[in-house]
């Protein structure tokens with residue numbers, strides 16, 4: 001079972017299908033911008049707090065339709081490993097982020113792919129400019145997000161970052177992507 | 178390029194004196210960044226000695242192929258129609274076009290997109306388009322290029338671009354035992370490397386990786402952040418009190434041997450940070466495969482940590498393949514070890530591999546940061562010489578006559594450079 005093919009989890013609470021489409025799109029976009037800003041500014045605690053307990057943070061390798069349960073991914077974290085990753089960054093001795101990457105990312109082409117119950121699946125393109133000791137790197141990805149409405153706000157359930165060049169050798173990817 | 182500080186012999190092209198750049202316990206920085214030295218390494222190491230190419234389990238079926246490499250050069254590893262493993266060069270003999278543009282697949286023939294010459298997966302030219310233009314000419318000599326020598330040790334496929342030379346067995350020497358140790362951890366004695374490779378692009382000379390793979394001095398510092406936030410308990414393996422050993426097998430092969438620690442503790446699967454209770458299927462299969470007593474010993478000793486010169490690194494649960502692409506750029510290809518007939522441990526092997534290695538790995542991203550800083554630092558003129566003297570006073574020979582020392586000593590690195598000097602100064 002691939003991560004994003006997994007059936008929608010909690011369909012009890014508020015029905016987002018009843019929300020006005022423009023309002024929903026706006027609310028989704030605001031959430032993606034928040035997540036992007038927290039990642040760009042290395043706000044590790046703020047970023048970690050966005051995730052639900054059943055989170056999956058996934059950067060596939062060798063295409064965007066691989067099975068992360070069987071094949072290697074650049075990154076395939078459950079909630080507990082997200083926590084380890086964040087704690088490592090916060091030691092101050094995660095050498096590849098000491099000094100930290102300078103980052104600015106642009107998110108665009110936001111589309112709501114599916115609404116079911118209190119969850120929404122979103123597609124977006126992202127360009128990330130990274131500057132670090134090595135030099136400048138431009139990252140491009142087609143992202144898929146699953147957001148869940150919890151207590152009046154969105155939380156991040158799944159994030160798949162399909163780097164367009166993930167079938168080629170890529171540089172160290174140690175910032176929050 | 179800094180000239181002043183380098184001896185005349187070292188700087189003069191064509192007759193570079195490697196003896197003036199490599200001493201038993203220190204080496205000249207130039208070896209890492211000089212493009213002319215890199216070119217000479219291609220000739221004297223990568224396109225000559227035995228180089229690891231791939232594993233037979235990556236091409237399980239007839240007509241499977243996968244794109245691999247020898248140094249910067251792509252190589253097609255193919256299982257032909259008869260089931261024989263071949264190493265073909267991906268260059269159309271007509272006008273040199275890149276023949277196959279895909280990473281892997283299954284096909285009996287390859288057709289060049291430029292003028293449609295078609296080659297069987299044995300490398301033979303089957304036919305060309307519009308053959309009237311070649312009337313009276315022979316097809317002889319128009320086959321795909323081949324890696325002249327291929328040898329397979331228990332599924333590990335090696336190639337050598339030299340038509341003659343020592344056998345693979347002779348090249349592997351004592352390090353062959355480490356490959357056997359890895360395969361002993363499989364209940365069937367076989368691997369299935371089916372999870373695909375991550376490719377980590379690294380802006381550094383390949384020898385920084387070669388040396389670091391068996392450097393037991395760095396983990397406590399480079400990976401201190403991981404030891405701090407996980408309860409792995411492996412940090413102590415890299416301290417002064419560790420009984421782990423570094424070993425120089427000769428021929429450039431080196432090892433970080435943890436068995437003394439595991440044997441002291443006498444706990445099966447401790448090497449993998451787990452217990453037999455957590456992997457019941459695997460333990461059952463191991464007992465069935467080897468008998469309980471032998472299986473217990475294998476599961477105590479664990480998997481090896483060995484660097485097979487110049488490019489195959491077995492890091493207990495990962496297979497790394499180092500590919501130099503330029504003097505200042507290397508690709509680290511890496512996949513999880515997968516044992517045939519052991520699904521429960523395989524799942525954990527993949528998960529731990531994804532967490533620790535590759536571009537986002539909790540461990541390897543920091544190693545790679547060090548490689549890139551190494552490469553930038555090496556180009557600074559002073560000091561010109563880098564020091565590899567750690568543990569010189571406590572080196573000794575093991576029962577097999579291989580040089581060993583404390584886990585944090587630079588015995589492996591000295592061994593690598595000794596072999597490197599031999600290769601670079603060898604008569605043609």
Ligand code: FES
Nearest residue numbers: 269271272289292
């Ligand atoms: S270059 Fe391949 S057919 Fe002409």
Ligand SMILES: [Fe+2]
Nearest residue numbers: 396399400544
């Ligand atoms: Fe390391």
